[in-house]
Amino acid sequence: MKQNKYDDSAFFDQYSQLPRSIGGLPAAGEWETFRSMLPELKGKRVLDLGCGYGWHCRYAREKGALSVVGVDLSNRMLEQARRMTDDPAIEYRNLAIEDFTCAEDEFDAVISSLAFHYLKDFGELCRKLHRALVAGGSLVFSVEHPIYTALAGQDWHYGGEGEKLHWPVDDYHVEGERHTSFLGHKVTKYHRNTASYVSSLLQAGFILQGLSELEPDAEMLRRNPAWQEETRRPMFMLMAAVKGSADARF
Amino acid sequence: MKQNKYDDSAFFDQYSQLPRSIGGLPAAGEWETFRSMLPELKGKRVLDLGCGYGWHCRYAREKGALSVVGVDLSNRMLEQARRMTDDPAIEYRNLAIEDFTCAEDEFDAVISSLAFHYLKDFGELCRKLHRALVAGGSLVFSVEHPIYTALAGQDWHYGGEGEKLHWPVDDYHVEGERHTSFLGHKVTKYHRNTASYVSSLLQAGFILQGLSELEPDAEMLRRNPAWQEETRRPMFMLMAAVKGSADARF
Numbered sequence: 083m084k085q086n087k088y089d090d091s092a093f094f095d096q097y098s099q100l101p102r103s104i105g106g107l108p109a110a111g112e113w114e115t116f117r118s119m120l121p122e123l124k125g126k127r128v129l130d131l132g133c134g135y136g137w138h139c140r141y142a143r144e145k146g147a148l149s150v151v152g153v154d155l156s157n158r159m160l161e162q163a164r165r166m167t168d169d170p171a172i173e174y175r176n177l178a179i180e181d182f183t184c185a186e187d188e189f190d191a192v193i194s195s196l197a198f199h200y201l202k203d204f205g206e207l208c209r210k211l212h213r214a215l216v217a218g219g220s221l222v223f224s225v226e227h228p229i230y231t232a233l234a235g236q237d238w239h240y241g242g243e244g245e246k247l248h249w250p251v252d253d254y255h256v257e258g259e260r261h262t263s264f265l266g267h268k269v270t271k272y273h274r275n276t277a278s279y280v281s282s283l284l285q286a287g288f289i290l291q292g293l294s295e296l297e298p299d300a301e302m303l304r305r306n307p308a309w310q311e312e313t314r315r316p317m318f319m320l321m322a323a324v325k326g327s328a329d330a331r332f
Numbered sequence: 333m334k335q336n337k338y339d340d341s342a343f344f345d346q347y348s349q350l351p352r353s354i355g356g357l358p359a360a361g362e363w364e365t366f367r368s369m370l371p372e373l374k375g376k377r378v379l380d381l382g383c384g385y386g387w388h389c390r391y392a393r394e395k396g397a398l399s400v401v402g403v404d405l406s407n408r409m410l411e412q413a414r415r416m417t418d419d420p421a422i423e424y425r426n427l428a429i430e431d432f433t434c435a436e437d438e439f440d441a442v443i444s445s446l447a448f449h450y451l452k453d454f455g456e457l458c459r460k461l462h463r464a465l466v467a468g469g470s471l472v473f474s475v476e477h478p479i480y481t482a483l484a485g486q487d488w489h490y491g492g493e494g495e496k497l498h499w500p501v502d503d504y505h506v507e508g509e510r511h512t513s514f515l516g517h518k519v520t521k522y523h524r525n526t527a528s529y530v531s532s533l534l535q536a537g538f539i540l541q542g543l544s545e546l547e548p549d550a551e552m553l554r555r556n557p558a559w560q561e562e563t564r565r566p567m568f569m570l571m572a573a574v575k576g577s578a579d580a581r582f
Contacts, residue, residue: 229479229501239489239500250489250498251479255547255563275566276526277545290540295527297505313505316525 084178085200087269088134088156096265098162106137111309112224112296112318116195119292119322121220123147126190129214131179131223132197136163139172142193151175151189153182179207187216194223196318199231199271204279208286215325221288222323227295227316231273234260249315279321288323295319334428335450337519338384338406346515348412356387361559362474362546362568366445369542369572371470373397376440379464381429381473382447386413389422392443401425401439403432429457437466444473446568449481449521454529458536465575471538472573477545477566481523484510499565529571538573545569 087093101109107117124146130138133152142150150172154160160174175182179194179201192211201207211221230236232254238246257278260271283290295316298309337343351359357367374396380388383402392400400422404410410424425432429444429451442461451457461471480486482504488496507528510521533540545566548559 229504233498239498248483248489248500248502249504251501252498252564254479254499254565255545275545275547277543277547280540280543284540284542290530290534292534293527293530295505295525297525297527314502315504 084155084180085270086155087264087267088154088159090267093265093267094156094158096267100265103135106135107141110195111302111306111312112195112320114302115294115296115320116222116224119222119294119320120193121191121222121322121324123191127151127188129153129184129189129192131182131192131194132200133163133174134159134195136160136166136172136174138193138195139163139174140167140169142191143167143169143171147171147191149173151184153177153179155179183210184214186213189214189219190216191220191222193221196224196226198223199225199274200269202272204272204274205282205285208282208288212286212288212325217325219325220291220322221283221325222321224318224320225279226271227319228254228273228275228279229315230317231260231271234262236260236262246311246314276319279319283321283323287325289326290321290323292322293319294321334405334430335520336405337514337517338404338409340517343515343517344406344408346517350515353385356385357391360445361552361556361562362445362570364552365544365546365570366472366474367391369472369544369570370443371441371472371572371574373441377401377438379403379434379439379442381432381442381444382450383413383424384409384445386410386416386422386424388443388445389413389424390417390419392441393417393419393421397421397441399423401434403427403429405429433460434464436463439464439469440466441470441472443471446474446476448473449475449524450519452522454522454524455532455535458532458538462536462538462575467575469575470541470572471533471575472571474568474570475529476521477569478504478523478525478529479565480567481510481521484512486510486512496561496564526569529569533571533573537575539576540571540573542572543569544571 107113123142128142128147128150130152133154139150139152152174155178232251239250241247260273296318298312302309357363373392378392378397378400380402383404389400389402402424405428482501489500491497510523546568548562552559
């Protein structure tokens with residue numbers, strides 16, 4: 083399903099008020115971890131899938147990327163992204179991630195922030211990105227964590243006083259559509275387990291370089307005590323992988 | 333903590349009545365997946381950590397392993413293991429996994445079934461096993477899944493009629509001791525999140541080759557309908573990794 087909630091005016095207006103929409107990367111709790119997993123971007127041809135307002139595209143250019151292609155299904159997001167830069171080395175394409183095509187070895191790095199859990203077929207995407215990357219090229223992405231997407235409710239289990247008792251998990255191995263709610267609007271996400279994410283990467287020929295479940299560290303908790311809740315259940319999962327050359331598996 | 337519950341007579345007697353104690357590998361639900369993740373064992377020097385009755389040790393020899401070392405803290409388990417074989421190529425050592433030492437490059441494959449979640453320091457173990465293995469050598473192991481070990485209760489959240497509502501997760505990122513119960517006896521396990529397992533492997537120099545959360549397939553459900561429950565939350569996690577040579581990372 084190629085959803086385009088972001089071109090729905092009411093949804094877009096609400097999304098544009100989120101801290102991460104206003105404050106950009108520093109306002110996104112997962113950004114420091116995401117950044118730490120990125121490869122050297124200097125001189126690289128970078129692809130950003132689900133680029134939204136283009137924060138990561140502009141960051142890549144700040145870090146010396148040679149060129150950046152940002153892909154997003156939402157025209158309104160891209161309009162906003164284009165307003166924020168006149169950098170000719172950043173090209174925005176108004177496309178669903180599933181419809182994006184490119185030449186073999188066209189990119190040195192592919193990044194994606196919180197978009198892949200909207201895709202039905204992650205295995206197909208991995209094969210496509212493996213072809214799109216040069217040998218040694220990197221894929222770094224974040225998704226909602228499988229513990230977070232297992233149940234469509236995506237909420238705590240509450241006690242009688244409204245207290246958060248624990249996070250409920252069910253149907254963990256029942257992969258597929260989850261009809262959830264985001265900013266009061268219906269959104270369809272695709273639940274996959276962790277093994278699916280990892281296996282799809284490995285089967286496509288990637289070598290896993292890092293996996294994070296965004297465990298808050300002391301510094302994160304100091305800066306934002308609300309993160310204490312994030313020690314109770316993981317909300318995001320981040321992975322970094324590299325395209326190995328055929329003779330470099332072991 | 334080097335626990336030795338298995339030399340407690342009451343515990344041992346109960347453990348010896350479990351289906352997997354009587355029926356061996358085929359009676360263990362994770363065995364087919366575990367087996368599928370094993371490397372070729374023919375001619376290999378194999379180490380089995382937490383070998384118990386020695387089922388995997390004997391399997392390795394059946395598959396042509398050159399030699400097998402089985403390590404277990406329980407003397408009673410090893411007595412039983414020794415009674416089941418007179419194979420001079422299998423050596424059982426009565427040791428805690430933490431106390432096991434060997435020469436560099438001494439093994440071609442290390443296997444371990446449901447033992448590592450009893451170890452406090454998985455990172456240290458990974459470094460030790462990386463030294464113990466030859467380049468290209470394999471590590472294949474199973475543990476209780478982080479979703480399963482997060483809460484010490486290790487049980488469903490029940491409704492008023494005793495029905496299993498969902499699996500509760502909490503303190504997922506609070507790693508460390510969990511004082512749980514197994515066969516009515518107190519047992520200490522160590523909870524780690526998935527990122528910790530993966531990161532410890534990668535940081536020690538392993539290349540991840542496979543990760544399974546033991547998702548029941550149609551055949552497993554056909555043979556044992558009770559496995560339907562295993563689609564609701566993962567109980568075990570299995571990983572296969574290989575020691576890459578220094579120049580083979582990408």
